[in-house]
Structures are given as structure tokens and as C-alpha cells.
Amino acid sequence: MKISPFFGVYGAAGCGRGVMPLLRQQIASKGVATDRLVFVDDNPKAVSINGHRVMLYEEFLATTADEHHIVLSIANNRIREQLALRCGECGVKPLSVIAANVVMMDEIKLGEGAVLCPFVTITSNIVIGRHFQANIYSYVEHDCIIGDFVTFAPRVQCNGNVVIEDHVYVGAGAIIKQGHPDSPLIIGRGATIGMGAVVTKSVPAGATVIGNPARIMTGKD
Secondary structure, rough: OOOOEEEEOOOOHHHHEEEEHHHHHHHHHHOOOOHHHHOOOOOOOOOOOOEHHHHHHHHHHOOOOOOEEEEEEEHHHHHHHHHHHHHEEEEEEEEEEEEOOEEOOEEEEEEOOOEEOOEEEEEOOEEEEEOEOOOOEEEEOOOEEOOOOOOOOOOOEEEEEEEEEOOOEEOOOOOOOOOOOOOOOOOOOEEEEEOOOEEEOOOOOEEEEEOOEEEEOOOOO
């Protein structure tokens, strides 16, 4: 007998509580009962949050289901990568969650496990890697390449011809200036863009930049 799949939102903190209603709406449109949808957390603070059970990861795996699907709702991209590896080793399938009002235009390649929150816009000719998270009112303009495990906080403005490498975190309200087709603006691997920063030139790998125009943060900042 076929048993319904089981769905989890990994992370029961603020990020996960924002993703849960989006996933609930997404699976309800496919006729999946909401009791097949739970929070998964390694350090749960409650047994139930906003009407959904909270389970340890081992409990989630032990539930009876033909398939287990999970979306990683953890803003820290390094932890998100660790959890993705953990879930993959256990055969848990990555799940993308896309709000109903997200705008996606032409020729977009979106990697597995994405979270696109309400009012996100992805325009045209864009490649996005695995487990991308774009919070509310963020956008990605044309001809951008975004790596794996990249996080956009709310209202990030990523303009055209930008390359964002793996594990970059972009803070709320940050603006990334448009690059050129033959010379894209590059945000290096593991960089952090501070809240409200205005990025007008490429950022080295691992650097943290703040301010307008954005500058590399030093020990005196």
C-alpha cells in the first residue's frame, strides 16, 4: 500500500516559522494533509509550534512514509551545507519552497532546495546553485550567477551581471551594483555583505564589507 510522503522544515526558529506557511500552502495544493508536515530541530524548545509538531531529526526519519522531503530553513549557510550532506546520506530528498507571488522570468536555472520568500523577483538568464535562500522583497536581476548555499536577507537588491560565489551571506537591505557583461562584479566565496551596504566593486573571498560605499571591515570598525 502506498504511504503518503512526509515533509519537514528543518529549523523551528524564526526562519523556519516563516517558511512553514509557504510549504503548507504548497503541499496543500497537491492534496497532502497538514499532519504530514512537521518542524525538524536538533534542539527543540517545544513539542508543537504554530500547529505543527516539532521532531528531532531521528524521529523524522523514523516516521512511516514512502519518501521523506525536507527544506533547510537555516540562515547560516555553513550549517545549511552540513545539514544537506546529512540529509543526503539518509536518502531524504531536498525540497524547494517558492511563495505563490514570487516572480520568475525567462531562462532561469534554480538549484535544489531553494527558498524563495514572498515578493522575491528573479528576472531572466540567471543561474542559481543549491540551497539558495532569498528572503522577502529581495531580487536578482538579469545575467547573474549565484553559487551554492548563498543567503539573501530581506530586501537584498542584486543587480545585473553579478557573480556571487558559494557561501556568501548578504545582509538586509544591501545593494549590489550592476557589473558589465565582459567584466561582472564578483562577490568572492564566503564573503559577508553587511546590512545596508552598497557594494560598488568586487569583494574578495572571505571578506566582510560594510557601509556606503561598502568597504572591508577592519578591527577598528
